[in-house]
Amino acid sequence: MSATIIIMTLVLLLTLCAPFGVKYAVHLARIKDYPHHRKAQNIIFVVCILGVLLLEGLIQSSGGSGSLASQSKYYQTAFFKVTLISHIFVAVISYILWTLLIVISNVKFRKTLPGKFSALHKKMGYMIFGGLIYTAITALMVYIMSLNLI
Numbered sequence: 001m002s003a004t005i006i007i008m009t010l011v012l013l014l015t016l017c018a019p020f021g022v023k024y025a026v027h028l029a030r031i032k033d034y035p036h037h038r039k040a041q042n043i044i045f046v047v048c049i050l051g052v053l054l055l056e057g058l059i060q061s062s063g064g065s066g067s068l069a070s071q072s073k074y075y076q077t078a079f080f081k082v083t084l085i086s087h088i089f090v091a092v093i094s095y096i097l098w099t100l101l102i103v104i105s106n107v108k109f110r111k112t113l114p115g116k117f118s119a120l121h122k123k124m125g126y127m128i129f130g131g132l133i134y135t136a137i138t139a140l141m142v143y144i145m146s147l148n149l150i
């Protein structure tokens with residue numbers, strides 16, 4: 001197995017685990033264990049950002065965007081293109097919102113969170129959670145099609 005496939009597989013596993021990690025962290029908020037909710041969210045975020053940077057480095061060193069996916073026999077199909085483009089779109093939006101939520105929530109913790117910021121925090125939190133689920137499902141589809149596993 002080449003280093004490229006090992007890195008892709010590791011980042012895929014991370015992407016698949018992220019929604020489960022966030023689900024557990026949300027559970028901690030629901031039982032009002034806010035310090036552990038915060039800690040878990042911060043750890044999951046940092047680990048996922050490192051994974052994305054690793055993947056981005058891999059993509060750039062293999063010749064830029066499209067270089068890995070172009071090996072796929074599905075590359076020219078509309079289904080593959082729609083899956084890949086929607087995957088990138090939702091992943092980028094989710095990671096931007098996630099970064100914002102992490103930074104703002106850390107600043108506001110114990111000042112207006114819980115408090116005035118709670119409603120927006122929860123709304124953004126559930127949106128990001130949904131985004132991470134979509135990102136994970138489409139990442140698996142892109143991975144399977146890129147490596148011609150089916």
Ligand code: HEM
Pocket residue numbers: 022026029030034037038039041042098101102105106109113114115118121122124125126128129
């Ligand atoms: C490190 C930064 C974070 C801090 C300090 C923090 C803190 C909190 C606090 C204090 C609450 C309770 C709010 C209340 O009920 O009044 C809460 C709830 C919640 N948080 Fe966070 N949070 C952080 C990051 C995140 C992230 C990144 C997400 C999602 C990706 C998230 C998702 C949620 C959700 C969904 C709830 C509502 C849970 C429920 O339904 O009761 N949080 N958070």
